[in-house]
Amino acid sequence: MSKPLRFELQKSLNTDTTKARAAKIYLKKHPYALELTQKGQSFPNSTPTEFVIETPTFMPVGTQGTVKGLTPNDLVAMNAQIILGNTYHLYLRPGHQRVERLGDLQKFMNWGGPILTDSGGFQVFSLSAMNKINDEGVTFQSHIDGSKHHFNAELSMQIQRALGSNIVMAFDQCPPFPATEKFIRDSMKRTVEWAKRGLKVELKPHQARFGIFQGSLNVELRKESIAQLSELPFDGFALGGFAIGEPMEMMHQVVRHVAPLMPENKPRYLMGVGRPEDLIESVRAGIDIFDCVMPSRNARNGQLFTSVGRINIKNARYADDEGPLDPSCECETCKNYSRAYLRHLFVAGEYLSGRLNTIHNLHFYINLMKQMRKAILEDRFDAWAKDFYSQFNAS
Numbered sequence: 001m002s003k004p005l006r007f008e009l010q011k012s013l014n015t016d017t018t019k020a021r022a023a024k025i026y027l028k029k030h031p032y033a034l035e036l037t038q039k040g041q042s043f044p045n046s047t048p049t050e051f052v053i054e055t056p057t058f059m060p061v062g063t064q065g066t067v068k069g070l071t072p073n074d075l076v077a078m079n080a081q082i083i084l085g086n087t088y089h090l091y092l093r094p095g096h097q098r099v100e101r102l103g104d105l106q107k108f109m110n111w112g113g114p115i116l117t118d119s120g121g122f123q124v125f126s127l128s129a130m131n132k133i134n135d136e137g138v139t140f141q142s143h144i145d146g147s148k149h150h151f152n153a154e155l156s157m158q159i160q161r162a163l164g165s166n167i168v169m170a171f172d173q174c175p176p177f178p179a180t181e182k183f184i185r186d187s188m189k190r191t192v193e194w195a196k197r198g199l200k201v202e203l204k205p206h207q208a209r210f211g212i213f214q215g216s217l218n219v220e221l222r223k224e225s226i227a228q229l230s231e232l233p234f235d236g237f238a239l240g241g242f243a244i245g246e247p248m249e250m251m252h253q254v255v256r257h258v259a260p261l262m263p264e265n266k267p268r269y270l271m272g273v274g275r276p277e278d279l280i281e282s283v284r285a286g287i288d289i290f291d292c293v294m295p296s297r298n299a300r301n302g303q304l305f306t307s308v309g310r311i312n313i314k315n316a317r318y319a320d321d322e323g324p325l326d327p328s329c330e331c332e333t334c335k336n337y338s339r340a341y342l343r344h345l346f347v348a349g350e351y352l353s354g355r356l357n358t359i360h361n362l363h364f365y366i367n368l369m370k371q372m373r374k375a376i377l378e379d380r381f382d383a384w385a386k387d388f389y390s391q392f393n394a395s
């Protein structure tokens with residue numbers, strides 16, 4: 001039986017300043033994708049049996065089985081290669097068993113591409129009104145109706161198995177920032193034990209699984225986490241517990257130290273990060289995969305990322321601006337609408353505002369990753385980054 005995930009490292013830079021790398025990740029197609037392939041509706045950049053993900057890559061976040069305001073066709077148009085779904089939210093609503101009955105999350109939302117699901121751990125600790133944790137698992141109250149639930153390493157796997165995602169994340173405990181050294185150590189150790197327990201739960205044949213390294217900003221604990229989990233049979237690994245309120249410069253320092261220590265021949269994923277400059281600095285450290293709500297959430301609030309810097313579209317200076325949002329962007333929004341119109345939609349509170357802004361911001365992020373990949377393959381990452389920053393920070 002073929003593996004659910006294969007990793008092909010194409011180029012790895014190794015200078016004093018950059019460890020950036022470019023790779024291809026091959027993911028086995030889920031049943032719905034195979035069904036579409038048979039009908040001649042194959043997902044872009046895929047073979048009859050596998051998806052091909054080119055890294056570095058960014059995953060748009062589809063919390064509740066939708067990237068807010070967008071259809072799967074929009075995601076294909078912006079070249080999204082893989083999206084993220086949230087285990088905690090889908091478990092509470094509409095329920096993982098219902099999703100499975102309806103043919104896995106991909107079929108449920110009519111998305112022909114791959115999905116990564118998180119473990120639910122982060123949301124259980126950050127969203128629920130109450131949570132009680134011990135080595136066995138976590139009891140928590142739903143943020144929707146206050147009902148009581150219990151998650152543990154095994155159930156997180158079972159939920160993700162039912163959702164049918166292509167990449168399943170191990171159940172982890174993410175310590176808040178700041179936390180005491182003892183708390184960070186305990187949660188790191190607990191995460192290792194939960195990872196081992198989760199490995200015993202069988203998944204569907206197309207499902208790959210990633211382990212998660214914890215340890216907050218403590219480089220020694222991060223190293224310990226990497227040493228203990230790297231030998232386990234995961235298909236890839238993630239750094240969890242970043243971008244939760246710590247100064248971003250501190251995150252960059254720790255990621256710079258630990259990313260190169262992650263297994264070289266497997267995908268490296270930095271969870272929940274971040275701003276364009278965080279993606280660039282983390283790619284420079286050797287990270288392959290990212291996800292973050294920032295581009296879509298900021299879009300809905302009128303905060304837009306462009307090649308010439310950040311724009312707040314509600315600003316009165318755009319009221320008569322006939323130019324495109326970003327002159328060097330090829331997205332549907334920039335090709336068809338003016339800054340003046342986008343400002344009007346935002347000020348008037350129109351639905352279309354969030355949608356057009358989200359299309360642009362996600363396109364910007366995906367294109368940013370593509371530019372980085374090209375620069376890595378052409379061995380000019382540092383020069384590219386310098387150019388990008390000089391334009392992006394100019395205004």
Ligand SMILES: [Zn+2]
Pocket residue numbers: 325326329330331332333334335359360361363364
């Ligand atoms: Zn655009």
